[in-house]
Amino acid sequence: MERLNLDSLRTIDSIVDRHRGEPGPVIVMLHDVQDSLGYVPFEAMEKIAAATGTSVADVYGVVCFYAQFTTSPKGKHVINICLGTACYVKGAQALIDETVTLTGAEINKTSEDGIFSLDATRCLGACGLAPVCIIDGKVFGNCTKETIVAEINKIRAAEKMA
Amino acid sequence: MTAVHLRINNVNVTAESGMTVLEAARSAGINIPTLCYLKDINRSGNCRVCLVEVKNGRTLLSACTTPVSEGMEVFTNSERAMRGRRNTLSLIMSNHNKNCLSCKRNQNCELQKLCEDHGIRDNKFEGEHTEASYDDFSYGIVRDTSKCVLCERCVETCRKVQGLGVLGLENRGFKTIVAPVYNKSFADVNCMQCGQCVINCPVGALTEKENITEVVAALNNPDKVVIVQTAPAVRASLGEEFGNPIGTRVTGKMVAALHRCGFDRVYDTNFGADLTIMEEGNELLERIKNGGTLPMFTSCSPGWIRYIEYEYPELLPHLSTSKSPHMMFGAIVKTYWAKKHNVDPKDIYVVSIMPCIAKKSEIQRPENKTGNYVDVDAVLTTRELGRLIKLYGIEFNELPDEEFDSDLLGDYTGAAVIFGATGGVMEAALRAVKQQLEGKKLEQVDFTACRGMAGVKEAEVDLAGTKIWIAITSSMSAAKPLLEEVKAGTSKYTFIEVMGCPGGCINGGGQSIIPSKVKNGKIGYGYKELRMSALYDEDKACDLRVSSDNVQIQQLYRDFLEKPGSEIAEELLHTSYSPKEKFHIFD
Numbered sequence: 114m115e116r117l118n119l120d121s122l123r124t125i126d127s128i129v130d131r132h133r134g135e136p137g138p139v140i141v142m143l144h145d146v147q148d149s150l151g152y153v154p155f156e157a158m159e160k161i162a163a164a165t166g167t168s169v170a171d172v173y174g175v176v177c178f179y180a181q182f183t184t185s186p187k188g189k190h191v192i193n194i195c196l197g198t199a200c201y202v203k204g205a206q207a208l209i210d211e212t213v214t215l216t217g218a219e220i221n222k223t224s225e226d227g228i229f230s231l232d233a234t235r236c237l238g239a240c241g242l243a244p245v246c247i248i249d250g251k252v253f254g255n256c257t258k259e260t261i262v263a264e265i266n267k268i269r270a271a272e273k274m275a
Numbered sequence: 276m277t278a279v280h281l282r283i284n285n286v287n288v289t290a291e292s293g294m295t296v297l298e299a300a301r302s303a304g305i306n307i308p309t310l311c312y313l314k315d316i317n318r319s320g321n322c323r324v325c326l327v328e329v330k331n332g333r334t335l336l337s338a339c340t341t342p343v344s345e346g347m348e349v350f351t352n353s354e355r356a357m358r359g360r361r362n363t364l365s366l367i368m369s370n371h372n373k374n375c376l377s378c379k380r381n382q383n384c385e386l387q388k389l390c391e392d393h394g395i396r397d398n399k400f401e402g403e404h405t406e407a408s409y410d411d412f413s414y415g416i417v418r419d420t421s422k423c424v425l426c427e428r429c430v431e432t433c434r435k436v437q438g439l440g441v442l443g444l445e446n447r448g449f450k451t452i453v454a455p456v457y458n459k460s461f462a463d464v465n466c467m468q469c470g471q472c473v474i475n476c477p478v479g480a481l482t483e484k485e486n487i488t489e490v491v492a493a494l495n496n497p498d499k500v501v502i503v504q505t506a507p508a509v510r511a512s513l514g515e516e517f518g519n520p521i522g523t524r525v526t527g528k529m530v531a532a533l534h535r536c537g538f539d540r541v542y543d544t545n546f547g548a549d550l551t552i553m554e555e556g557n558e559l560l561e562r563i564k565n566g567g568t569l570p571m572f573t574s575c576s577p578g579w580i581r582y583i584e585y586e587y588p589e590l591l592p593h594l595s596t597s598k599s600p601h602m603m604f605g606a607i608v609k610t611y612w613a614k615k616h617n618v619d620p621k622d623i624y625v626v627s628i629m630p631c632i633a634k635k636s637e638i639q640r641p642e643n644k645t646g647n648y649v650d651v652d653a654v655l656t657t658r659e660l661g662r663l664i665k666l667y668g669i670e671f672n673e674l675p676d677e678e679f680d681s682d683l684l685g686d687y688t689g690a691a692v693i694f695g696a697t698g699g700v701m702e703a704a705l706r707a708v709k710q711q712l713e714g715k716k717l718e719q720v721d722f723t724a725c726r727g728m729a730g731v732k733e734a735e736v737d738l739a740g741t742k743i744w745i746a747i748t749s750s751m752s753a754a755k756p757l758l759e760e761v762k763a764g765t766s767k768y769t770f771i772e773v774m775g776c777p778g779g780c781i782n783g784g785g786q787s788i789i790p791s792k793v794k795n796g797k798i799g800y801g802y803k804e805l806r807m808s809a810l811y812d813e814d815k816a817c818d819l820r821v822s823s824d825n826v827q828i829q830q831l832y833r834d835f836l837e838k839p840g841s842e843i844a845e846e847l848l849h850t851s852y853s854p855k856e857k858f859h860i861f862d
Contacts, residue, residue, distance in 0.1 A: 116861055155860050158456070168440025169858070170464075173456045178447045184457075 117156045124149050125157045129164045139165050139175055143182055151187040180235060188223040188230035190268050192216070193247040194256075197236030200244040208244060209233060211258050215265050228272060229265075281347040290343045297325055297338035300351065301796070307351050308360065308389055310367075310477055311426030312339040314795045316435055319427045322367065324389060326359040327351045335359040361393050369400035371478075372407070372421035378479040383788060385477035386424060408452050413461035414636035415468040415484055415784075420452045423480035428791075429453060429472035436777055437582070438752040441466045453480070457860060465585040465857040467751070469578035469775045470632030470784015475791075483632050483785060486653045487663055493624040493652070494537045501624045502612075503538040504604050505529060507545055508630040508695030508780035509657045511809035515787035516661030517671040521798070522805030524813060527676025532664045533628075540680045544627065545687030547604030548694045548703070550831070551575065552822035554848050555597040555700075556707045557839035559770055563741075568592040570746075570761060570768040573700050575599045577637035578775025578784075580852065582751050587758050588854030596849040598650070600694065601627040601634065602643050604684070605650030606847040611835045612683055625651045628660045630695070630783035633775065642850045656785025686827040689720075689817030696807040697749040697779035698725035698732060701772040705736060705745070706821045712739035720820045726811070728778055728803055731757065733768070743769035750777035781806040 117125075128145040132138045139161055146157045158172040165172075176182040194200075194209050209231070213219060216229035223230045239245050242254025248264050276291045283300050290299035295318075300307050311322035320340035327338045330348035335356060338349075350356055368390065375381050407421035427444070430453060434440040441464055445454050455464040473481045493499050514523035533541045559571055574580060574595040583590055598606070605627070609620040627634060631654075637643065638651040655663065664671055679685055690706050693699030702725040710717040724734035730753030733746045746768045748754045754773050760766040776783050782803050789802050798805075814820060822828065836844045 155457070155858070159858070168434065168443065170440055170443030170454075170456045174443040174445055177445050 117154050121150055121154065122156060125154075125160050128157075129160050133164050139167065139172055143172075143176060147182055152183045152185055154184075180232075186223070188218065189228050189272075190249050191230045191232065191247075192218075192249075192261075192265075193232045193234045193237075195235075195237045195239075195243070195245045196233045197240065197243075199236075199240035203243040205244040205246075208246060208256060208258065208261055211261050212265070215262065228268070279343045279345050279347075281343050281345070281349065283349045284351055292343070294343050295339055296327060296329075296336070296341045296343055296347075296349055299343045300338065300349070305351060307338045308392065309339060309791070309795065310385060310389060310424065311428060312795065313428050313431070313475060313791050314799065316475065317426065317428045317431040319431070322424060322426050323363045324360060324367075326356055326363060328353045328356040328359075357393075361395065362399075364390055364393055364395050365399040367424055368395060368398065369402060370404055371424070372404075372419070378422065379482045379485070380476075380479035380788075383790075384479060385790060385792075388790075403449075405449055405452065408454055408458055410454075410460045411484060412463075413466065413468065413484070414639055415632035416461050416466070416470060416473060417482050417484050418454070418461065419480055419482075420454070421480075422478050423453050424478055425451060425453065426477060427453070428475045428477065429481055432471050432475045436471050436750050436752055437467065437469060437775075438755055439465060439467065439582075439586075442472065456858070459858075459860070463859040467578040467581040467585070467775060468633040468636050468784075471776060473632065473784050474782075474786065474788050477791060483656050483658065484635065485659055485662075486635070486655060487659055487666070489653050490626050490655060490663065491666070493626070496624075498622055499624045500539050500618055500622055501537070501626065502540045502542065502608055503533050503626045503628060504542045504544045504547070504601055505533070505628040505660075506601060506630055506695065506780060507543075507548065507692050507699075507810060508783060508786065508806070509628050509660065510813075511695065511781055511806040512630060512657050512786040513660060515789075516658065516664075519672070520805075521789065521793075521802045522809050524809040525671075526813070527678070528671055528674045529660075530679055531674040531677040532667075532669050532671055534677060535669050535674075536663060536667050538626070540682075542604070542684050543679045543687050543691075544601045544604055545691035545694070546684045546825070546827065547600030547602075547607070548691035549686075549688055549822035549825045549828050550603050550607070550848065551597055551600045551694075551700075552690060552703050552707045553828060553832070553839045554603070554844060555595050556704050556711070556822075558595055558597060559704065560708060560711075561840065563743075563769065570766055570771050571595055573704075573770075573772045573774075574850075575694065575700055576633070576773065576775040576780075577631065578633035579751075579754075579773045581633060581636070581855070582775065583758075584852055584855040585857050586751075587762065590758060590761055591852045591854065593761060594852055596851065598643065598848055598850045599634075599637065600691075601629065602637065602650045602850070603848045605638075605652075606645045607684065607831070609645060609648050609650065610847060611831060614835075615683060620646075620648050623648075624653070627651050627654045628657070629654050630657050630780045630786045631776075632656060632784040634785075640850070642852075645847055657783075657787055658785060661787070683827060683831075686819075686825050687817075688822050688825050689814035689820035690822045691825075692813045692817065693810050695780040695810050696726075697728070697774050697777075698747045698772065699779065699810070700774075701725045701745055701747050701770070703822055704770070705738075707823045709736075709738050710821050710823060712741075714739075717821055726807075728800075728807075730777070745770045745772075747772040749774035749779050751775070753777070778803040778807070781810065 218224035218231040288303040310324040325338040326335040328350040510526040514525040690703035
């Protein structure tokens with residue numbers, strides 16, 4: 114694991130300062146760090162623990178309790194596929210298999226080129242639209258293999274242009 | 276407090292509002308079995324062993340978390356409650372590593388006892404096991420989650436007693452384990468190795484790292500002169516390993532047992548304690564005289580040393596540079612004793628019997644070496660000594676009382692004996708310093724303000740006209756406010772005794788394990804006082820009670836060390852400290 118750069122450390126500091134003294138600040142701080150940096154680095158846990166009077170082990174306990182927090186950096190584009198009961202029954206596993214093949218990212222991991230992360234999520238609460246996936250924050254209901262292929266191709270094309 | 280009336284097992288019980296069913300039952304003499312519950316430390320309600328039936332209750336309730344209410348009717352032994360408890364135990368066992376015969380806690384395991392009491396005869400539920408994590412990389416503590424029952428007693432102990440919170444729960448559901456952050460080893464995090472988690476673990480998930488094999492090998496090596504020293508607190512606890520009541524002083528039998536194990540010399544670390552007082556007392560006087568860094572902290576407790584190196588590195592100049600008594604003793608054995616007996620120090624193997632787990636890491640410190648030789652070669656805890664004695668087939672309770680060996684390093688004073696209790700080092704230091712400053716034999720040697728179990732004790736002491744404030748503290752949660760004062764520069768104290776474990780060495784992480792049933796019961800945490808009085812009794816029985824009156828210590832200075840703080844004393848008896856990184860996460 115590498116040490117964090119100065120910019121990220123500053124980001125963490127400002128998040129911690131913003132929520133210092135709030136009730137139940139640990140989880141709020143963790144959310145903001147996850148959103149800003151794409152993951153929760155160890156340094157963030159240390160700073161949050163120090164600011165809230167808890168131990169690093171406790172903060173880490175929260176991080177690994179919730180599947181939405183990650184401790185390693187995410188790819189540039191995040192694909193969430195719901196594996197809740199309804200989505201699974203409606204074929205979410207096939208969508209996951211397809212995504213693994215297309216992106217090279219294993220489940221809950223990031224592709225080697227750092228472009229894609231694939232997360233199998235718990236129920237997203239949109240069972241009526243099953244199977245559901247979220248690509249870069251955009252929700253796709255009644256998702257099919259074709260949707261996945263099209264979206265991934267779009268991202269690849271945009272990455273090539275950049 | 277309003278009185279609450281309830282019935283437990285058809286007996287009328289009057290409780291106070293706010294009490295739990297468990298507390299109400301125990302106050303009425305009704306025993307409800309528990310596993311995760313530890314008075315004042317843990318009430319997580321995790322284990323579900325204390326399930327009871329409450330009339331009109333939809334489900335069984337855990338007695339340790341359910342408050343009493345007016346008119347409540349509780350049944351602890353109804354068929355339903357008993358079935359619930361037995362199922363709970365069977366479920367815990369279904370995910371438990373059942374290698375009980377080879378477990379260090381065999382016959383001393385709270386889960387084993389509960390299963391025995393509840394007649395759990397078969398593996399009712401067999402299935403998957405949680406993926407286990409095993410860590411034996413640190414010098415003192417072994418963590419094996421295959422035996423963990425997730426009671427959280429260790430987590431809460433580290434958090435509440437030491438204020439560190441090294442351990443936490445990781446992952447969720449069936450995959451949950453207890454571990455330091457990132458499931459790292461104790462060696463890679465800010466663990467002080469006090470072992471309070473170990474003595475509060477109900478099972479074999481947290482244990483000391485054993486060094487018995489090395490010691491047996493040395494005993495069987497004809498080229499080695501094996502010298503053993505025993506710390507003061509050990510004699511107040513070792514008897515418990517052989518079924519004696521808490522606080523039974525077994526000094527004589529312990530010495531006899533060690534002789535029978537084949538140690539070439541059996542000495543008392545008390546000699547080292549008297550020596551520590553000479554050096555530390557001198558250091559204190561020098562600091563007062565020459566405007567050195569004050570307040571000065573004592574440095575006998577290696578857990579405390581680890582803590583300050585991790586948590587308060589800026590306060591390191593306040594630490595006395597004196598080595599701890601057993602390290603001093605080792606250094607003297609391999610120089611002075613070796614020379615006098617014409618033995619090559621390379622052939623000497625020093626074993627320390629300690630109430631302490633952190634001592635195992637202390638002997639590995641590169642600073643604690645004299646020339647090419649480590650001061651002490653191996654540390655065994657009180658519990659390991661118990662096992663060693665059993666290994667040699669010695670009937671401990673049948674042994675006659677024997678005396679420590681007395682050549683060169685055998686004398687000790689009462690001041691050394693009380694090192695094992697919180698406040699003892701301070702009292703011993705005050706006796707010696709006061710006597711030296713007043714230049715006449717001390718008439719009143721008892722400094723009672725130093726005694727007792729309070730987290731912080733303080734007193735103003737008159738040392739031949741100079742008045743100083745002293746403080747005594749044990750456990751890091753109690754010490755923290757004092758440390759913050761020193762950091763802020765507002766501390767009024769001149770000398771502060773700090774011990775890593777609450778109550779001092781008598782309650783060290785290497786001492787006999789007191790089951791939670793005792794800690795939760797009538798004696799409660801009074802077991803510390805029982806062990807402590809064993810030490811103060813021995814102090815009282817000593818003819819000499821001031822360290823500097825120790826004749827062999829005087830001889831040691833005359834023949835070898837010259838005077839406290841001399842160049843050779845600095846080299847052999849003093850050490851240094853350095854800030855330590857809290858976490859080694861980045862490889």
